[in-house]
Amino acid sequence: MHTEVIRKLQEIMGKDGVVADETQLLVYECDALSVFKHRPDAVVFARNAKQVSEVIKVANQYSIPFLPRGSGTGLSGGAMAAEGGIIIEMQRMNKILSIDVENRTAVVQPGVVNLHITQATAPLGLYYAPDPSSQMACSIGGNVAENAGGPHCLKYGMTTNHILEIEAVLPDGEIIRLGNSAGEAVGLDLLGAVVGSEGTFAIVTEIVVRLLPKPPGVKTLLAAFHSVEACSQTVSDVISAGIMPAALEFMDDKAIEAVEASVYKAGYPRDARAALLIEVDGFREGLEETSDAIVEICRKNQAYEVRVAKNDQERAQLWLGRKGAFGAMGRISPDMVVMDAVIPRTQLPGVLTEIYRIADRYGLAVANVFHAGDGNLHPLILFDSRRQEQVDKILDMGGDIMKVCVAAGGALSGEHGIGIEKKEFMDLVFNDVDLDVMMQVKNVFNPRGLLNPSKIFPTRRSCTEIGKGSTTNTEEIGKRVEAVLLRGNGDR
Amino acid sequence: MTVDGISPGRIVSPESLDELSGLIASEKGAIVPVGAGTHLEFGNPLQSADCVVSLARLNRITTYNPAELTIHVEAGVTLDQIQQALSANNQTLPLDPWNGGSATIGGIAAANAQGPLRATGSIRDWIIGMTVVHVDGKRSKTGGRVVKNVTGYDLAKLYTGSLGSLAIIAEISFKLRPRFEKTATAIARFGSVADAVAALSGVRKGTLQPIACEFVGPEHEIWLRFGEHPRAVEMQLAQLPSASWKVHEGAEEVAAWERLRAAYAAMGPIVLRVVGKPTDVPGIIDAYDPESWIAHGMNGIVLMALGDVQSAEAVRRKFPAIVERAPREIRKRLGVFGVEGSVKRLMLDMKRTYDPERRLNPGRHIDGE
Numbered sequence: 001m002h003t004e005v006i007r008k009l010q011e012i013m014g015k016d017g018v019v020a021d022e023t024q025l026l027v028y029e030c031d032a033l034s035v036f037k038h039r040p041d042a043v044v045f046a047r048n049a050k051q052v053s054e055v056i057k058v059a060n061q062y063s064i065p066f067l068p069r070g071s072g073t074g075l076s077g078g079a080m081a082a083e084g085g086i087i088i089e090m091q092r093m094n095k096i097l098s099i100d101v102e103n104r105t106a107v108v109q110p111g112v113v114n115l116h117i118t119q120a121t122a123p124l125g126l127y128y129a130p131d132p133s134s135q136m137a138c139s140i141g142g143n144v145a146e147n148a149g150g151p152h153c154l155k156y157g158m159t160t161n162h163i164l165e166i167e168a169v170l171p172d173g174e175i176i177r178l179g180n181s182a183g184e185a186v187g188l189d190l191l192g193a194v195v196g197s198e199g200t201f202a203i204v205t206e207i208v209v210r211l212l213p214k215p216p217g218v219k220t221l222l223a224a225f226h227s228v229e230a231c232s233q234t235v236s237d238v239i240s241a242g243i244m245p246a247a248l249e250f251m252d253d254k255a256i257e258a259v260e261a262s263v264y265k266a267g268y269p270r271d272a273r274a275a276l277l278i279e280v281d282g283f284r285e286g287l288e289e290t291s292d293a294i295v296e297i298c299r300k301n302q303a304y305e306v307r308v309a310k311n312d313q314e315r316a317q318l319w320l321g322r323k324g325a326f327g328a329m330g331r332i333s334p335d336m337v338v339m340d341a342v343i344p345r346t347q348l349p350g351v352l353t354e355i356y357r358i359a360d361r362y363g364l365a366v367a368n369v370f371h372a373g374d375g376n377l378h379p380l381i382l383f384d385s386r387r388q389e390q391v392d393k394i395l396d397m398g399g400d401i402m403k404v405c406v407a408a409g410g411a412l413s414g415e416h417g418i419g420i421e422k423k424e425f426m427d428l429v430f431n432d433v434d435l436d437v438m439m440q441v442k443n444v445f446n447p448r449g450l451l452n453p454s455k456i457f458p459t460r461r462s463c464t465e466i467g468k469g470s471t472t473n474t475e476e477i478g479k480r481v482e483a484v485l486l487r488g489n490g491d492r
Numbered sequence: 493m494t495v496d497g498i499s500p501g502r503i504v505s506p507e508s509l510d511e512l513s514g515l516i517a518s519e520k521g522a523i524v525p526v527g528a529g530t531h532l533e534f535g536n537p538l539q540s541a542d543c544v545v546s547l548a549r550l551n552r553i554t555t556y557n558p559a560e561l562t563i564h565v566e567a568g569v570t571l572d573q574i575q576q577a578l579s580a581n582n583q584t585l586p587l588d589p590w591n592g593g594s595a596t597i598g599g600i601a602a603a604n605a606q607g608p609l610r611a612t613g614s615i616r617d618w619i620i621g622m623t624v625v626h627v628d629g630k631r632s633k634t635g636g637r638v639v640k641n642v643t644g645y646d647l648a649k650l651y652t653g654s655l656g657s658l659a660i661i662a663e664i665s666f667k668l669r670p671r672f673e674k675t676a677t678a679i680a681r682f683g684s685v686a687d688a689v690a691a692l693s694g695v696r697k698g699t700l701q702p703i704a705c706e707f708v709g710p711e712h713e714i715w716l717r718f719g720e721h722p723r724a725v726e727m728q729l730a731q732l733p734s735a736s737w738k739v740h741e742g743a744e745e746v747a748a749w750e751r752l753r754a755a756y757a758a759m760g761p762i763v764l765r766v767v768g769k770p771t772d773v774p775g776i777i778d779a780y781d782p783e784s785w786i787a788h789g790m791n792g793i794v795l796m797a798l799g800d801v802q803s804a805e806a807v808r809r810k811f812p813a814i815v816e817r818a819p820r821e822i823r824k825r826l827g828v829f830g831v832e833g834s835v836k837r838l839m840l841d842m843k844r845t846y847d848p849e850r851r852l853n854p855g856r857h858i859d860g861e
Contacts, residue, residue, distance in 0.1 A: 100769075101697065102693060102696050102697055102770065102771055103696075103769045103770050103771055103792070104696070105769075146642065147642050147646070149640060149642075153640060157613070157617060158640065158642075160646065160649075161613060161617050170834070170838075174834050176833075176834050176835055176838075177835075178835065180767045180812050181767060181768065181769045181772075181792055182767050182768075182769075182788075182791045182792050182793050183791075184765075184767045184791075184793060184812075185604060185616070185652070185653045186767065186812045186813075186814055186829050186830070186831060187653075187829040187831045187835070187836075187839050187858045188650055188653065188654055188658075188838075188839045188842060188858070189604075189616060189649045189650060189652060189653055190650075190835065190838060190839070190842075191649075192616060192646060192649025192650070192652075193645065193646065193647065193649050193650050195646070195649075196642055196645070196646050197645055213699070213701065216699065236559050239559060239560075239561055240558060240559045242582045242583070242670035242671070243670065244669060244670055282720070282721075282724065283701075283720060283721070283723075283724035283727060283728075285720075285721060285723035285724040285726070285727045286673075286720065286721025286722070286723045286724050287721075289721070290721070342638045342640055342641055343638065344557075344560050344562070344637065344638055345559075345560060345561075345639075346557060346559045346560050371640070374638075374639045374640040375638055375639065375640070376640050409636075409637055409638070410636070410638055411636045411638050411641045411643040412643040413641070413642050413643050414638070414640040414641060414642065415640065415642060416642070417642050418642070418643060418644065422643075426643075426644065429636065429643055429644075430633070430643075430644060431632075433626075433630050433631065433632045434632045434633055434634070434644070435644075436632075437626070437632045437634075437647065438634075438644055438645045438647065440845050440846075441645060441647060441650070441842070441845070442645070443845070444838065444841045444842050444845050445838070456644065456645075
């Protein structure tokens with residue numbers, strides 16, 4: 001990057017606020033989707049919205065791409081500098097500015113770690129509901145950009161349902177506020193459009209989140225099954241029975257094997273073909289009956305063991321394995337691909353059978369750990385990156401799984417986002433008109449295309465973005481997307 | 493028929509999505525989508541109506557699979573029709589717009605019409621996908637049919653509340669929830685605003701979780717509705733702040749809320765939807781002295797009846813406020829949304845992008861666009 005640009009960035013940020021050294025920049029060449037890499041030309045560490053705005057103005061002056069980055073835990077490449085340029089790092093903006101107990105809101109900066117909001121508000125009897133599995137590390141700003149999910153979204157909704165107001169910097173450097181204290185749309189719901197726009201509409205610099213009162217009662221249980229079909233039928237039966245669990249998580253034998261061999265060992269029944277982790281919460285009154293009803297549904301579907309946690313410790317133990325499942329995969333496989341498709345939940349038995357069949361056909365193992373209650377699959381394709389013949393199959397195998405999910409009425413991503421990872425698959429679910437309309441809306445916010453380019457839209461399309469700056473790397477990235485489509489590492 | 497005082501050139505009633513697309517593609521004048529006609533006077537004054545497009549005959553429930561807890565409907569289906577289909581399976585779409593369930597679901601979404609049931613979010617929180625028809629007749633979709641989805645931009649948020657000024661909502665997919673096992677409503681009258689808000693404050697800081705919480709004036713009544721497992725409802729009723737509560741259940745509860753609905757309908761001549769914090773509610777009522785009001789105790793939104801434009805302008809200087817209902821001239825003078833600055837610029841850009849010739853519901857949008 002031109003030294004004049006670096007000098008201007010240093011004037012805004014101070015010397016310790018800019019990194020432009022090639023070696024140091026290596027850290028920022030990818031997010032948690034480590035297979036797609038592109039080094040930024042500079043990283044700036046923002047302390048306030050004004051700095052973000054000034055950096056953006058410099059970027060505009062020189063037509064340099066720029067993008068925000070929180071904790072870098074994203075699994076779709078949203079925080080990867082696909083065309084180089086400036087990464088605006090938000091981790092120094094990590095303060096909880098205020099907590100309003102009576103109005104049940106908190107004002108936070110984007111670099112605040114998701115779990116820290118709940119930790120700060122728990123003594124007041126409140127919590128922040130969306131809980132991505134990376135919640136110990138991921139930033140709330142990143143959650144807003146990606147519309148992050150988590151196990152408890154089943155009952156409580158995604159990030160978008162819990163954001164009331166934001167301050168954001170538009171791609172021309174203007175600082176705006178969207179939403180209000182009630183999250184009520186006045187005119188168009190621009191806030192709703194920005195949440196989940198994967199950092200392509202604006203850079204969020206302050207967030208007002210809704211807090212919920214901590215549920216007085218919670219029941220967590222584990223049910224083990226000898227067949228995948230019985231296990232997934234139980235999911236449908238629970239939902240059909242009019243029960244809305246707080247979480248309803250599925251693990252198959254491969255996942256259980258990995259967990260039990262790891263530090264996340266939770267005492268899951270090792271001979272189970274599949275198991276469900278089910279949680280219900282709310283007032284204590286009636287909770288026991290709901291829990292009993294779930295046990296009965298499990299038994300009716302031939303669950304051979306149903307374990308109800310008797311206390312907080314047992315409950316934490318049951319969750320330990322589920323939350324650590326992705327990390328535990330290293331015990332049974334050197335590498336893995338995390339997928340994030342979503343299907344109508346009644347299609348679970350058929351789609352899972354098909355996924356195992358596809359894995360057999362390709363001769364690769366697959367583990368399934370996912371949010372069954374809302375049909376959000378996370379097939380983990382297990383492979384060894386040192387064996388080229390395995391690597392070669394992953395593209396087709398991942399593609400086949402994705403197609404099965406879409407054919408079942410599903411979608412490409414339930415919570416990880418499209419980013420760079422799944423953009424070439426967008427044609428599977430959207431036609432040209434759908435994508436044209438999305439592109440038009442993007443151009444209203446981001447007319448020069450400098451903010452986070454080469455994301456979400458298929459490569460052939462991003463070359464025609466209106467008024468776009470450099471496209472030099474787009475083709476190269478497109479080729480790599482095709483070549484190594486779904487390889488990556490997840491922490492969920 | 494007239495729409496917001498304008499007599500339409502012609503009225504068409506397509507029976508299929510293809511027919512709707514074809515009609516829109518061939519129309520060169522101002523297009524005004526209508527549903528059941530329950531919200532025709534909402535929004536900035538309509539300027540012209542060459543062709544009114546009634547969606548009333550697009551009234552099919554396309555797919556409803558109870559085990560999926562989702563429903564996919566055409567925009568002309570009424571909320572009542574949806575609830576009737578759902579109730580057979582003990583499920584519900586937790587919406588109860590003030591103007592009633594005879595409104596079409598497309599109209600409720602386009603107007604972002606709300607009611608007292610707010611504890612579980614508003615319509616935006618239940619929509620999982622949409623198909624819209626654009627001004628050139630082309631159709632596009634956003635979202636999908638699954639309950640959790642981040643595939644592409646969430647444009648349904650933009651269409652919800654856009655008053656048909658960006659595109660015409662043709663189909664909507666919703667997620668659903670199990671029906672509230674039991675509901676009950678407790679109503680008590682207080683001596684003053686101060687007494688009532690002290691009780692409300694107790695509710696917000698305590699353990700109760702009402703699914704509706706209204707502070708109604710000038711009677712100084714608090715309406716708390718609970719919906720849970722029967723024993724959780726009983727427990728909450730037993731923990732109400734001290735006052736002489738009257739508890740309504742069953743048909744009596746339904747009748748009570750119909751009375752409040754009637755009170756809402758009678759508010760006027762100017763009704764504002766003021767957005768404050770819950771703790772702002774007493775201050776808003778004291779400062780602007782509305783003739784009547786219905787305040788959502790849990791989210792700080794106050795519906796208030798004012799007698800003159802000056803009072804409404806005074807509110808706007810301190811709080812965001814939508815003109816919920818008012819005669820045409822007053823809506824014109826006040827502007828229904830009162831949005832300013834760069835947010836307004838973005839909204840106007842959005843309108844120009846979707847409808848450069850200003851032919852979709854002309855006048856309704858921000859700033860009379």
